[in-house]
Amino acid sequence: MYLDTVSYELLINLVLLLHLDSKYFFFDTAFVLKKYLPNDWKEDIIRFKTFTDGITNTLIGCYCEIDPKEIVLVRVYGDKTDLYIDRTAEVRNFKLMNSNGYAPKLFATFENGMVYGYVHGEVLNIHTCRDVSVYPLVASMLAKMHKLHYEENFQKVPIVWNKCERFIELIPDTYSDPDKQQRFNKNFPNGKNVFQNELTQIKRQLENIINPIVFCHNDLLLANVIYCGNTVSFIDYEYAGYNYQAFDIANHFIEFAGVTEFDCSLYPSKEFQLEWIRIYLKEFVEDSILLDEELILKLYSDVCKFMPVSHLFWTLWSLVQSHHSYIEFDYIKYAAVRYHEYRKSLKCICST
Template sequence: CYTDEGMGDALLVRVYGRKTELLVDRETELRNFQVLRAHGCAPDLYCAFQNGLCYQFLPGIALGPDHVRDPHIFRLVAREMARVHAIHANGSLPRPILWQKLRKYLSLVKTELSPKVSNNIIYDRTRERVRFIDYEYTGYNYQAFDIGNHFNEFAGVKEVDYGLYPSRETQLQWLHSYLQAYKELTQGHPGDSQVSQEELETLYVQVNKFSLASHFIWACWGLIQDKYSTIDFNFLRYAKLRFKQYFKMKPVVTALQLPK
């Protein structure tokens, strides 16, 4: 929403979708939003109401599959993800939400059903920074899961093409940028953080293994959304695609070994 053509007073109002409370803990979402904002990783939050939020509009372009493969942009994404992951690095570590969320989704699929995405990243050319803008499914999680989930999104959402999943070479470049930034943020040595080949290979294996968990959890999410969502999107088809890719990649990924 805005009143002047320059969009200087623009703000964003997000209204929750139907039955999304089954998938998202709104109190946790609000707490996570506030934590991210306190560390400069989220926009200003103006107000929260019963079925939505109002917060600062961030100028820029929403990234698509073509953008996330651009080396310049994907290095910015890697650094921003490292910035988010560094928030709890020197303090108390909450428990990862992955398994809790997976159990919840499986219970919904079992009891209530019959037999996230790259465009939530904004690139600001003027400031040479990317920002994450959707916090609905935000929670403390494994670093490798977040990265594996992001790599899966290289394939797109509306028109999914897993041939666009990043190559090993691209992944290693991305992961090097991430590890370098993460070390700078957590160890306090800007511009002088070395990344070993062993660290790189270890994270590469972990990321690809967690990419399987990403496929599985979003496939379950698609089945739940197919039951309740009023959005014009073929959630059932999407769920089938994610399950198909999960089973296709499972033998390949589980064969990967951590460096000795």
Template sequence: MVAVDPPPREEAVAPALKRSSSIERIPEDARRILHRLAGELWGGDVDPSALTVSQLKGAMTNEVFRITWPGGEGDPRKVLVRIYGQGVDVFFDRADEVRTFECMSRHGQGPRLLGRFANGRVEEFINARTLSAADLRDLEISALIAKKLREFHDLDMPGPKNVSLWQRLRRWLEEARGRCSEEECKELQLDKLVDEIAMLESALSVIDQTVGFCHNDLQYGNIMIHEETRQVTLIDYEYGSFNPIAFDIANHFCEMAADYHTATPHVLDFTKYPGIDEQRKFVQNYLSYSGEKPSDAEVERLLDLISKYTLASHLFWGLWGIISAHVNKNIDFEYKEYARQRFDQYWQTKPTILGPN
């Protein structure tokens, strides 16, 4: 998806752009798509020397490039080229992700898919601003995100409606243990996580809760806003699947500890996790999407669930970080240190959230 300039973790687009006049950075099959698009979209031809290739920094799964060439009367033509990260297909089925992308586009929820090539795709460039870390704390923007997320969760997406979280955690754990050395497994306590995942599933699955189509990666770089209309768009659905909506909100709250556009983008500050008043306001906005005011009991019930699902979020992204450290060598990010922080936060907060064993 695409931004006007500012930032993204997964499809995070950053304020800092690596500029290169060389189209050679783009695979040849993608260049053929760009050539075709020039004629189809704007009735012109692509002059390779006129193209500007800008790498959007902050992405942690794929490499993302903004391609610009001159248009009429100073109006630049732009598209996005996304080159899939090395080895990241271990996290999701790419064919499922493309179907989700196309379905979202039909629902008017994101950019159009303009073309696919062997290791990536070309997307419509949307003229909106990608959020920054600070934007998540803006009360107006937070309310807009809450309402958009409720709309997203209510989408009638095709395919099975089963919760994917627990199966995915088990699959990622198996993948992580298979790639880590015995020393790494011991250091990160991976062998303990089999029982932890089972315990969480047992504790949380018996609770009556709403399941919807979840984004599962709602960090600030995957949220865009049109400055004039204030319309919010959620982008990059690679991790999307049906899950308890409390997990999606919990993950969003955890992302407030991150700023992926610092000198140390992997470092998290969990003192920035939203306080109870901020959480409550978000949940109230989420539940009042249809115009009805939620009861205090509804709000408190969802807040309690969200707190519990933060534990699942820490395991989810901790395992992601460990696997990424072994498979994704193209992105400059300290995946293992990031994973270590998520696991540490799991062990530190578990007794408070679930009580002593």
């Protein structure tokens, strides 16, 4: 059941109930949270927890004091993220993942957010992502996701190029904050116009690559992988959609370096990547006879080629976020780090 249109009075009730800063809300959006909670959840025993790992949206866990294991998540979209995230597609992604048993139930949507079930477990970190009991589960789960499909006639077009184009359009010509503008000028002395040229060049080099176009997560950072026992789950599907298989894998490997403190020395080794890809392909390739060393090395080569694309993608994203987001995160610094890695990794396109 979905709630798309609500009144101003309900907005006021929601703000009071969640005790959130009103800057995260708009005057025409809200939802009746209580409508989607169990009947025995009374207002005086409902508790809230704000999760702080995300750097795009605000995430609030809503739970009952007498049973804290039963949690409903409320995600409030980051300011202006509708400019580059297709929220209709996100709901479609959520439903596709849920219908295949890979995502929790989506209870409700509202204009600037959604309400859905909680996935219990621990998020991966820079240590557990390498654990021999964990990373094979991630590889297999991503292969399963990559075998999902939208409706039969849906066109399989990689979204990465259009997303990058949109990010470039949204990077401001001048930041309203003088300090941000000064730091942007220092880290990107050639200005925003250089990005279009670089995107054009890298697209020309890769758009004819023979790599499967599959249903990708496109944002498989460690905090979006939940580990529990002998299973893993992926969360947050706002960037999901058809894309190059190698991009999704490359993006995940880069995330081994972390986000808040990005450390490129933590990139997985070639040996690790080959073993990860071997496990992935065992699940992805339906005919095991086709799985040979040549196929593994080909996908590894493609993954290396898409490393710079991932760096450029998140460089552009971070520069847009720096202009709009209220979340306390140094987006300019992160953009500079990822752009530096992008320049370094360009040689991968020709060397593998």
